[in-house]
Amino acid sequence: MATPRNAGGGRDVRRWLNALAARERRFSSLAVVAGVIVTLATLGQLGLLARVISQLLVEQATPASQLPALTAMVGLLLVRAMALYWQERLGQLASLNIRSRVRGELLDHLARLGPGWLTGRHSGALASQLVEQVEALDGYFARYRPQLALCVLSPLLVLGVALWLDWLAALFLVLAAPLIPLFMALVGMGAERLNREQFEAVARLSGHFIDRVRAITTLQLFGRSQGAIAEVHAAADDYRRRSMRTLRIAFLSSAVLEFFASVAIAVVAIYVGFGLLGYITYGPSPDLTLFSGLLVLLLAPEFFQPLRTLAQHYHDRAAALGAADGLLAILEADPDPVRGAEAPPTQAPDALLELQGACVTQPGRGRTLGPLDLCLMPGEVVALTGSSGSGKSTLLQLLAGFVGPGRGERRLADGTFFAWMDQRPLLIRGSLADNLRLAAPEASDHAMREALGKAGLGERVEGLPEGLETFIGERGVGLSGGQAQRLALARVFLSRAPLVLLDEPTASLDAETEALVIVALRALMEEGRTLVIATHHPALIAMASRRLVIEAGTVTEVVHG
Structure with a gap:
């Protein structure tokens, strides 16, 4: 299997991950379609909710008259639940197929490398790569990549409805939106490096632990079992510290997103409130009604929800990039160019x-x-x-x-x-x-x-x-x-x-x-x-x-x- 390299000759893990995703574009695309259906169902629910509240409070309608709207909301809730289920299931199917293919390619390449190459590698470290690092690709393909498309499509749908209702409120959302991915990227710059170091640490820990288990009898005979326990404990503690640093990055990126999203929603809420009270007379604010104002306010969190979800899966991307670097190191290892490439059958008919x-x-x-x-x-x-x-x-x-x-x-x-x-x-x-x-x-x-x-x-x-x-x-x-x-x-x-x-x-x-x-x-x-x-x-x-x-x-x- 040819592996991608960047212009400097190093491993281009992003291009490799994109190539893997392209092979399962059908399932990934269907997962994105399911996510769009979720957004549309949510918009319908919010619109019906704002209409029901407006009818009850402004037009003094009876609750019985709103029964069709409430029934429609329940129907949309069921549609949303089914679409969420299929979004998750289709993403998992794409991820499963990709991980199975990657593991098969790794095993095939290890077979081509042969026992001569394998003798210089620790079996525990290789097992960790074949199991844990391949599994680390799961969240990236099952959730992050579909959500990456949805964090563009879903906010655009929400923004279109907000623009139809009140272009000034939509402007506040547009101004706040770029800040979130910008600061997420700044915070996450070190996450890939930390995840790569974490995978290297767990590979070393796997090999270290297997070595000590295999030699336990010898260690006991020479009275070194306690020292071996201390060494394993120190290696495990190093892995714990690296894991906590990675988790801190993940929580920090989520905190940054929540901060800016909360500020933007607060600005929209202030605008809607003062607009309904008549304190703001600029632009479309004099035309604000309870229905349009309430719907804009309900749409503001939904505008940022795809970005929130992306932030939850942002560490999946960092984990996948770190894991892919180690996997590509195996796939780029060159087998002996003549190993297994046999010359034509020997001329001596009886020779083996x-x-x-x-x-x-x-x-x-x-x-x-x-x-x-x-x-x-x-x-x-x-x-x-x-x-x-x-x-x-x-x-x-x-x-x-x-x-x-x-x-x-x-x-x-x-x-x-x-x-x-x-x-x-x-x-x-x-x-x-x-x-x-x-x-x-x-x-x-x-x-x-x-x-x-x-x-x-x-x-x-x-x-x-x-x-x-x-x-x-x-x-x-x-x-x-x-x-x-x-x-x-x-x-x-x-x-x-x-x-x-x-x-x-x-x-x-x-x-x-x-x-x-x-x-x-x-x-x-x-x-x-x-x-x-x-x-x-x-x-x-x-x-x-x-x-x-x-x-x-x-x-x-x-x-x-």
């Missing part, structure tokens, strides 16, 4: 994947891997060895397509897909079945039990009271490290992927668990899968049909087993 002169470069580090030529054939096992930081994980990421070759080519055979497993497999909060179905959503219970059996967890799961429905926490809370690894291996069995990439699959495991994992890997070999294993373990190296020794990003030796 081929690298030709491939190099990986990283910002600030230069070339970290290559040049490298590699051809992976079906059924072979390749061991990647070398010291920590030599480039084993980078090569696995290149094979997976998480990073693209800065030079050279990565060729993938048609229909080839892969399974990925590292020493800390992704396990979600849910049942064992939920975790297994991440690899095969349509897998049957029989297939899952068979995969668990191949991974060495079959008897263990069968002995659990709830079996496949046994609940585990995020990151495998409730399982040992070895059980988590074997659960991830069961997913690999379910995936039926011809290519399996493994990054230190036996790291941090005891000898007994290592043996069970190695047995499961041998079962994968027997199924004819192609395995690429980054490892230091002698038993895994011995399993390999060939071995690549990597040092400082260069393949220095290839040993065939």
